[in-house]
Amino acid sequence: MFVDRVRIHARAGDGGDGVICFHREKFVPRGGPDGGDGGRGGDVVLEVDPQINNLIDLRFRPHARAGHGGKGGGNNCTGKNGKPCVLKVPAGTVVYSLPPGEDGEPLADLTRPGETHVLCRGGRGGRGNARFASSVRQTPRYAEEGQPGETGEFILVLKSIAQVGLVGLPNAGKSSLLAALSAAKPKIAPYPFTTLQPSIGVVGSAEENRFTVADIPGLVEGAHAGKGLGHDFLRHIERCAILLLLIDAAGTEGRDPVDDYRLLRKELREYDPALARRPFLVVANKADLPESKARLSALRSASRKQVLAVSAKTGEGIPGLISSLREILAP
Ligand SMILES: Nc1nc2c(ncn2[C@@H]2O[C@H](COP(=O)(O)OP(=O)(O)OP(=O)(O)O)[C@@H](O)[C@H]2O)c(=O)[nH]1
Numbered sequence: 001m002f003v004d005r006v007r008i009h010a011r012a013g014d015g016g017d018g019v020i021c022f023h024r025e026k027f028v029p030r031g032g033p034d035g036g037d038g039g040r041g042g043d044v045v046l047e048v049d050p051q052i053n054n055l056i057d058l059r060f061r062p063h064a065r066a067g068h069g070g071k072g073g074g075n076n077c078t079g080k081n082g083k084p085c086v087l088k089v090p091a092g093t094v095v096y097s098l099p100p101g102e103d104g105e106p107l108a109d110l111t112r113p114g115e116t117h118v119l120c121r122g123g124r125g126g127r128g129n130a131r132f133a134s135s136v137r138q139t140p141r142y143a144e145e146g147q148p149g150e151t152g153e154f155i156l157v158l159k160s161i162a163q164v165g166l167v168g169l170p171n172a173g174k175s176s177l178l179a180a181l182s183a184a185k186p187k188i189a190p191y192p193f194t195t196l197q198p199s200i201g202v203v204g205s206a207e208e209n210r211f212t213v214a215d216i217p218g219l220v221e222g223a224h225a226g227k228g229l230g231h232d233f234l235r236h237i238e239r240c241a242i243l244l245l246l247i248d249a250a251g252t253e254g255r256d257p258v259d260d261y262r263l264l265r266k267e268l269r270e271y272d273p274a275l276a277r278r279p280f281l282v283v284a285n286k287a288d289l290p291e292s293k294a295r296l297s298a299l300r301s302a303s304r305k306q307v308l309a310v311s312a313k314t315g316e317g318i319p320g321l322i323s324s325l326r327e328i329l330a331p
């Protein structure tokens with residue numbers, strides 16, 4: 001199961017109470033106040049863990065509670081701090097408060113491994129009576145209570161992070177292309193909607209020119225309005241630097257590649273005009289099939305772009321595609 005949206009309830013720990021206590025020791029008369037402070041309540045913290053790719057753990061554990069601070073002790077002992085509650089999230093997690101803030105802006109957008117965000121702060125510990133002693137009040141008989149920890153409801157939404165996003169109709173061969181480009185092993189089958197969840201593959205092994213590619217479920221006409229699976233998953237390519245419009249050039253489903261190209265452009269535009277302005281490459285897949293040859297030139301003139309012909313099946317054109325992508329991605 002792939003979970004990319006969860007609602008959670010978080011409660012930070014309360015601060016511990018300060019105590020009222022007076023020093024007692026043989027031969028030390030009127031030892032004075034020595035009640036310690038309470039400990040701090042634990043925070044609820046989100047932390048990016050590069051090992052995880054979705055929010056499923058939080059779906060099953062939607063209540064996050066951090067530990068309370070301990071009570072102060074005699075002899076000026078400060079109470080223990082409450083244990084923080086650290087929730088691991090994938091890179092690309094966007095945090096919203098519930099109800100949403102006035103501007104609807106997210107509270108945080110966690111992208112880098114190890115990045116953290118404090119969702120709810122633990123309460124401060126109360127001060128013990130030792131803190132209130134002064135020359136004119138030598139035996140204070142009061143101490144503070146700990147402050148309550150913050151609580152809140154939040155929505156976490158995952159918007160995957162990859163440099164290249166694969167966009168195409170069902171069966172265009174997006175998953176096959178991801179498998180040809182990277183070591184990822186997505187499910188590939190000759191029926192539409194084989195891919196039900198986004199997956200990300202890494203292309204190249206050298207650190208300096210490695211890049212990531214996201215495969216999402218196929219887009220259908222009306223995807224921007226919620227048809228098919230496409231709409232829900234378009235947000236996973238929102239952050240991609242390049243979109244790769246993958247078209248079945250052989251028209252194996254009896255479709256026309258030029259129509260497919262126009263449909264993809266239209267769906268992207270209607271979902272988000274900013275996405276339609278993103279740099280994109282047009283890639284014609286299934287170049288191994290003879291039908292694709294004749295349709296390639298029609299696709300070239302319709303898109304007024306250079307169209308790269310590849311075959312995810314035979315590997316034809318794949319090295320050229322990788323170098324074109326690297327060229328665009330290079331800063
Ligand atoms: N001949 C040929 N067939 C291909 C090529 N690429 C993919 N296919 C076939 O096309 C079918 C669909 O491939 P997938 O990779 O599952 O397509 P997809 O775009 O991921 O499809 P969805 O996940 O359903 O949207 C499979 O039967 C593949 O074997 C290619 O280059 N040449």
Ligand SMILES: [Mg+2]
Nearest residue numbers: 174175194195
């Ligand atoms: Mg697929």
